[in-house]
Structures are given as structure tokens and as C-alpha cells.
Amino acid sequence: MPNAVELKNVSYSYPNSRQASLNNVNFSVAKGSFVAVMGPNGAGKTTLSLCLNGLIPQLLEGELAGDVTVDNKNLRMCRVQEMAGHVGLVLDDPEAQIFGRTVIEDTSFGPANLSLPVEEIYQRAGQALQMTRLNGYEQRSTHRLSGGExxxxAxxxxxxxxxxxxxxxEPASALDPLGIREIYQTIDDLRLQKxxxxxxxxxxxxxxxxxxxxxxxLKGGEIAWSGVPEELFRNVSLLQTFGIRPIPxxxxxxxxxxxxWIAFAEIPLGVIAAEKTVRDIMTKYNLRPVGKADPPVVRQPETKARALIQVSNLNYQxxxxxxxxxxINLTIRRGEFVALIGPNGSGKTTLAKHFNGLLQPSAGDVIINGVNSREFPxxxxVVGYVFQNPDHQIFSATVEKELEYGLKNIGxxxxxxxxxxxxxIKFTGLEQRxxxxPFALGRGERQIIALASILALEPEILVVDEPTTGLDWAGxxxxxELIRHLHDHGTTIIMISHDMEIVARYAQxxxxxxxxxxxxxxxxGEAFSNLEALEQASLVPPQIARLAARLRDLGFTADLLQEREFLQAMGRPVEVLPC
Structure with missing residues (x-):
């Protein structure tokens, strides 16, 4: 199979940067293949992506060495316009790719620039919206869409x-579980068909x-490892070295x-394989489940803690x-760690924005600390809000000034x-920054700066909207852990998240x-055991919960959510009594 893409001795440095973002990168990609590029934030993944359709060096300045070839065309010699219909690039920040006022206008923008007939432009746009579960959204304003939408x-x-x-x-970073499945299924279908x-x-x-x-x-702009996925994903130690999150x-x-107990090649990478492995080990080593082990020690809310947020008959348009x-009717008490989950567009962020007055009810009431939000200037x-995209709330020239801004505003x-x-600054580890x-720093550090700017206000309640989006495992x-520490010391946490593994690990x-x-x-535990509700919300329970559910006949309980709980619940070898 001929190569679709080839990189030879590619190095690149951004203007005024003392460190290369890519350093002597060499690899090729065969036509029709699927190659994943992984590594921590700042490793060079986005820079590499920008090299593959000519944005580097045609539009972005900097120093490029080596050659990037796409279908035998050296991208140094090709205009970006020439490659746009050949190499499609989906950026990690979807808002950077929005051009239209409505969904159909935005989706039609690309094919319209290919000078296609009007009928074909709208046919292509309609098919693409169908594939991405946005049919019916054609006339919706792009600014009214959720992050995942x-x-x-894009x-x-x-x-x-x-x-x-x-x-x-990072095509799935802001998507709900159903959206992730559908996007990757679409990619699978396109790869197979075309x-x-x-x-x-x-x-x-x-x-x-x-x-x-x-x-x-990639690590530090260089290729640190290359090979088949199974070999890497089974090696938990190597994944930790690279800062990649292991499969649960x-x-x-x-x-x-x-x-x-098992060979390296037998380490399971999916729930079905893990079920077989656990059954074999339980039989071979005569183990019996002992039920759910003690959960990690976390601060529990007081049983009669005062209500901090009371929502009554809330409607919003x-x-x-x-x-x-x-x-909407709910009560959140002091000391709780609450996760708001649900599909894109289900109303999670809209609800949370009522907690600090960013939105006011169309009908009903939101009471914060005993005061109606309409009367709470x-x-x-009291309620700190950290946005999903940290760049929406960072605007100062230094980290220090960013943290000072809100404090000056409250006098x-x-x-x-x-x-x-x-x-x-000490609490968040930003002493050297x-x-x-802020915009000279990576996404993970900007996320921490946004959090720090809110923490400086010392709110009693902290709302964090998708705090892990776009972060590597270390981030x-x-x-x-910063959020957990705040909760342990009395802050009430409300977290919006699509990451069910993180929700299972931290939320109560x-x-x-x-x-x-x-x-x-x-x-x-109750939520992730309720398969009917999860299915209605198009959510997938954490991998460990799915594994435990498949092993109920052995005595495993469905509320096992974390690896440590599962391993402890497996029990100890049982002595076989003589007949």
C-alpha cells in the first residue's frame, strides 16, 4: 500500500521560541490506515497536526526543517487552499473553526469554497449533519450550541x-459518550467505505x-515510541512514563x-476479555468475592447540613x-460533591449558570444561602464558576494579575x-508562573489559572464545568486532586462532566x-447501577462497573466503580476443606 503521508527529519520551532515543538520526526502513514498520535500536553501533537495540511509553514510562521509529503506532494510547494479539500483538519478547539451564524451555514462553508453546485453543497452538509447527530439543528444559531455540539x-x-x-x-474531548461512539463509528464507516x-x-x-x-x-517533540496499540496499552508502567491514562x-x-497470575499478552484491554480473565483466576486460585470493599476515605456531607442551593420549579428559555x-427541583447541601451528567445539550451548563446568577430563571426560583438569586448581587x-474553556475567563497580562482582578472588583x-x-498560587503550584x-502556558496550566482565579475569591460553592477537557492524564x-482537596476542606463541589471514570472516582x-x-x-453507586436510566441518557457506566455487572453470578456487586475496590472485592484464596 503506498504512503498517504510521509515525514522526513521534520523539526519545527514557533517564532521566538527557544525550544523546538517538533524535533527530527520521521514516520509514514499508509493509505487507508488509522494512526493514533498520543502523548502528554505540550508533546507536539497539535503542531504535528498543523503540519499535515500545510498550515505550517504556509500560514504559521516559524522555522521548519525537513519535508512533509502528502500523496507525493511536498507541502512546502502547495497552497493551503489546494490541500483543504484533500486533508481535513479538525482542531482541538471547535470554536476556532466556526464561521457561520447557523449550523447549516457553517457546515456548508467548506464545500461552498470548493465551488461546488448549490445542490451538492447542501447535500453534503445534510449528510454530514446526519452523521454527527445534528440533523434538525440546521437553523440553530452556532452560539446557542453546547460545547459538545x-x-x-466542526x-x-x-x-x-x-x-x-x-x-x-482531540475530536472527542467535549463529547458525551454517545457522541464519542457515533463520531468514531462514522470515522470507521468512512474508512471502510472510502x-x-x-x-x-x-x-x-x-x-x-x-x-x-x-x-x-510524542514526548518533548520527539517520537518516544511507535508500534501496535496492544503492546503499549498493556504496559501500564510505560503508559505512566508517557503520561497516558491506562485503560481501567x-x-x-x-x-x-x-x-x-497471567502472561503479559493476556492483560485484558476490554470488558469481555477482562470478564474471562477474572473468571479463570477466580477458579484457578479458588477465590470468592467478599462484596464491596471500604471506599476511599472522603469527606461526607453532614446528614443534616444546611441547604446551600434550593431550586424550585425552575424553567428557562x-x-x-x-x-x-x-x-427543575433539587437541593444541594453543604459539603456535597455533586456531578451533573447527561448528553450534550441536556441542560447541565444552563442549570449550573443559575447557581451564580449568570442566568436568571424564566420561571421558578433559585435560592442560594437562603437568598433568592434575583436579589443576590x-x-x-459565594458561588465560584470555572468555565469549560479556561480561555473564556482569562484576560490579564500575567498570572498574578489574573488572580488579583476579581479581588480588586470586590473591594x-x-x-x-x-x-x-x-x-x-502556593496551593495550585503556580509559584514559578x-x-x-497565561497564554504562553499550556492548556492544563491555563485550566489551573482559571481555577485559581476563582479560588482566590474563597467561594463556599465551586462549580467546575468539564474541568478535565483537553488535559493529559497528569493534568x-x-x-x-486540587478539587478533591478543596472538598475535603469544606468546599461544596458541583462538577459537570462527560468522563464517567472521573465521576465514579470523585463524586458522591x-x-x-x-x-x-x-x-x-x-x-x-445507585446511578451507575441504574442501567435503564443510563440507557435513556445515552451514557455508559465506568468500565469497572460494567465488568462487575457481568460477574454478578459470582457474587460481585454492581456498585463496584474503581479498580482498587474491584481487586479488594475479589477476596482471598479459600481453603478447600477435606471431604
């Missing part, structure tokens, strides 16, 4: 171009296994491998006769501002939403 629209815009090569930079070549930068091993022919790991069931398999929230002091004196800024420009762990209570209504409100 914007991501699907992908639809590229699909409408009918490219031969698709380069996707021999599409796929190059995807991705953090999630679970979406790569069974799809990718090869994985390339592989962590259990790795423990078995470390004990000498962005447009007349279009209820985005429908008769300084809600930001604190300079001594108190200094005390709070110093405390928060206080004089840096995910850091931001979530789940509010599940669909179509602007609450579908379920209960403990994390």
Missing part, C-alpha cells in the same frame, strides 16, 4: 469536504484500541500480571416557547489581596439530566 459541528464541516485524509486533534486515511491525536486509549493500526507517542480493566490485568430547563463571592485592600494571591503571560489528576452524588429535566438523582 460545537465539536460535532467535524461535520470537515466531513462535508469529503477529504481523503482526516487529521483530528479507504479514508485517519490520523488522530487522542488521550483516550479506549477509543484507540481495536481501531488504530499503529500508535505513535488493564490496571486490574496489570496487577494479575505483576502477581504472576433562551427563546420563547423553547424550554431548555423544565420544572454578589453571588460570585479588598492590597494586603488582603496579596495574602489571598500568595496562598492560592506568577509573572508569566487530569492534578486538577481533580449524581444528578443525571436529559432534555432539560432531571432523570435521576442519587448516589454515585
Amino acid at each position: 460545537k465539536q460535532r459541528m 467535524i461535520a464541516g470537515i466531513l462535508a469536504m469529503h477529504p481523503e485524509i482526516m487529521v483530528l486533534d 479507504q479514508l486515511t485517519i490520523i488522530v491525536a487522542e488521550h483516550d486509549c479506549q477509543e484507540i484500541i481495536g481501531r488504530a493500526d499503529r500508535v505513535i507517542v 480493566v488493564s490496571l486490574i490485568g496489570w496487577e494479575f500480571y505483576q502477581k504472576g 433562551y427563546l420563547p416557547d423553547n424550554n431548555v430547563l423544565k420544572n 454578589q453571588l460570585a463571592r 479588598l485592600d492590597s494586603a488582603e489581596i496579596r495574602r489571598r494571591v500568595d496562598r492560592v 506568577r509573572k508569566d503571560h 487530569v489528576q492534578k486538577i481533580m 452524588r449524581i444528578i443525571m439530566m436529559k432534555d432539560g429535566s432531571i432523570l435521576l438523582d442519587g448516589s454515585t
Whole structure:
């Protein structure tokens, strides 16, 4: 099979950068293959993506060495316009690709620039919207879409171009589980039907296994590893070295491998394989499940804690006769860690924006600390809100000034501002960054800056909207441990997330939403055991919960959510009594 893409000795440095973003990168991609590029934030994945359709060096300045060849065309010699219909690029920030006022206008933008007949333009756009589950959204304003819907629209815009090569930079980072499945199923179908070549930068091993022919790991702008996915994903130690999040069931398999119970090649990478492995081990070593082990020690809310948020008969409309929230009733008490989950567009962010006054009810009431939100002018002091995209709330010239801004706005004196800024900078580990420009830092650090700017206000309630989106595993762990620490010290946490593994690990209570209504409100274990509600909300329970559910006949309980719980629940070898 001839090569679709070839890189020879490619190095690249951005203007005024002292460090190369890519350093002597060499690899080729065969036509029709699927290659995943993985690695931590700042490894060079996005820079590599920009090289593959000529944006580097044609539009972005900097120093490029080596050659990038696409279908035997050296991209140094090709205009971006020439490659746009051939190599489709989906950026990691969907808002950077939005051009149209409505969904159909935006999706039609690409094929319209190919000078196609009007009928074909709209036919392509319609097909792309169907593939990305946006049919029916044609006339919706692009600014009224949720983060996940914007991501699907960006992908639809590229699909409408009918490219031969698709380069996707974190295509699923803001999608709900159903959206992730559908996008990757669409990619699978296109690859099968049209021999599409796929190059995807991705953090999630679970979406790569069974799809990718090869994985390339970048670290510090260099290729640190290249090979078949199974070899990498079974090696938990190597994944940790590269800062890549392991597949949950592989962590259990790795423990078995470390004990000498299974061979390396037997480490499971999916739930079905893990079920067989566990059954075999339970039989071979005469183990019996002991039920759910003690959960990790986390701060529990007081049983009679005061209500911090009370929502009564809340309805909200962005447009007349279009209820985005429908008769919402709930109470959140001091000390809770609540996760809002549900599909894209279910109303999670709209609901959360009522908690700090960013939105006011069309009908009903939101009571914060006993005061109606309509009569609470300084809600930001009580309810801190960290946006999904940190770049929407960062605007100062240095990290230090960003943290000072909110404190000056609420009228604190300079001594108190200094005390709070110093405390928060130390708490978040930003000591070496206080004089840096926020936009000179990586996505993970900007996420922490956005969080720090809110923490400086010392809110009693913290709302975090998709705090792990776009972060590598190290960034995910850091931001979530900061949030856990805040919760342990009394802050009430409300987290919006599509990452069911993170929800299972940190949240105590789940509010599940669909179509602007609450579908379920209960403990994390109860929520992930309710398969009917999960199916209605198009959600997939965590991998360990799915594994435990398949092993119920052996005595495993359905509320097992984490690897450690599962391993402890397997029990100890049982002595066989003589007859």
C-alpha cells in the first residue's frame, strides 16, 4: 500500500521560541490506515497536526526543517487552499473553526469554497449533519450550541469536504459518550467505505484500541515510541512514563500480571476479555468475592447540613416557547460533591449558570444561602464558576494579575489581596508562573489559572464545568486532586462532566439530566447501577462497573466503580476443606 503521508527529519520551532515543538520526526502513514498520535500536553501533537495540511509553514510562521509529503506532494510547494479539500483538519478547539451564524451555514462553508453546485453543497452538509447527530439543528444559531455540539459541528464541516485524509486533534474531548461512539463509528464507516486515511491525536486509549493500526507517542517533540496499540496499552508502567491514562480493566490485568497470575499478552484491554480473565483466576486460585470493599476515605456531607442551593420549579428559555430547563427541583447541601451528567445539550451548563446568577430563571426560583438569586448581587463571592474553556475567563497580562482582578472588583485592600494571591498560587503550584503571560502556558496550566482565579475569591460553592477537557492524564489528576482537596476542606463541589471514570472516582452524588429535566438523582453507586436510566441518557457506566455487572453470578456487586475496590472485592484464596 503506498504512503498517504510521509515525514522526513521534520523539526519545527514557533517564532521566538527557544525550544523546538517538533524535533527530527520521521514516520509514514499508509493509505487507508488509522494512526493514533498520543502523548502528554505540550508533546507536539497539535503542531504535528498543523503540519499535515500545510498550515505550517504556509500560514504559521516559524522555522521548519525537513519535508512533509502528502500523496507525493511536498507541502512546502502547495497552497493551503489546494490541500483543504484533500486533508481535513479538525482542531482541538471547535470554536476556532466556526464561521457561520447557523449550523447549516457553517457546515456548508467548506464545500461552498470548493465551488461546488448549490445542490451538492447542501447535500453534503445534510449528510454530514446526519452523521454527527445534528440533523434538525440546521437553523440553530452556532452560539446557542453546547460545547459538545460545537465539536460535532466542526467535524461535520470537515466531513462535508469529503477529504481523503482526516487529521483530528482531540475530536472527542467535549463529547458525551454517545457522541464519542457515533463520531468514531462514522470515522470507521468512512474508512471502510472510502479507504479514508485517519490520523488522530487522542488521550483516550479506549477509543484507540481495536481501531488504530499503529500508535505513535510524542514526548518533548520527539517520537518516544511507535508500534501496535496492544503492546503499549498493556504496559501500564510505560503508559505512566508517557503520561497516558491506562485503560481501567488493564490496571486490574496489570496487577494479575505483576502477581504472576497471567502472561503479559493476556492483560485484558476490554470488558469481555477482562470478564474471562477474572473468571479463570477466580477458579484457578479458588477465590470468592467478599462484596464491596471500604471506599476511599472522603469527606461526607453532614446528614443534616444546611441547604446551600434550593431550586424550585425552575424553567428557562433562551427563546420563547423553547424550554431548555423544565420544572427543575433539587437541593444541594453543604459539603456535597455533586456531578451533573447527561448528553450534550441536556441542560447541565444552563442549570449550573443559575447557581451564580449568570442566568436568571424564566420561571421558578433559585435560592442560594437562603437568598433568592434575583436579589443576590454578589453571588460570585459565594458561588465560584470555572468555565469549560479556561480561555473564556482569562484576560490579564500575567498570572498574578489574573488572580488579583476579581479581588480588586470586590473591594479588598492590597494586603488582603496579596495574602489571598500568595496562598492560592502556593496551593495550585503556580509559584514559578506568577509573572508569566497565561497564554504562553499550556492548556492544563491555563485550566489551573482559571481555577485559581476563582479560588482566590474563597467561594463556599465551586462549580467546575468539564474541568478535565483537553488535559493529559497528569493534568487530569492534578486538577481533580486540587478539587478533591478543596472538598475535603469544606468546599461544596458541583462538577459537570462527560468522563464517567472521573465521576465514579470523585463524586458522591449524581444528578443525571436529559432534555432539560432531571432523570435521576442519587448516589454515585445507585446511578451507575441504574442501567435503564443510563440507557435513556445515552451514557455508559465506568468500565469497572460494567465488568462487575457481568460477574454478578459470582457474587460481585454492581456498585463496584474503581479498580482498587474491584481487586479488594475479589477476596482471598479459600481453603478447600477435606471431604
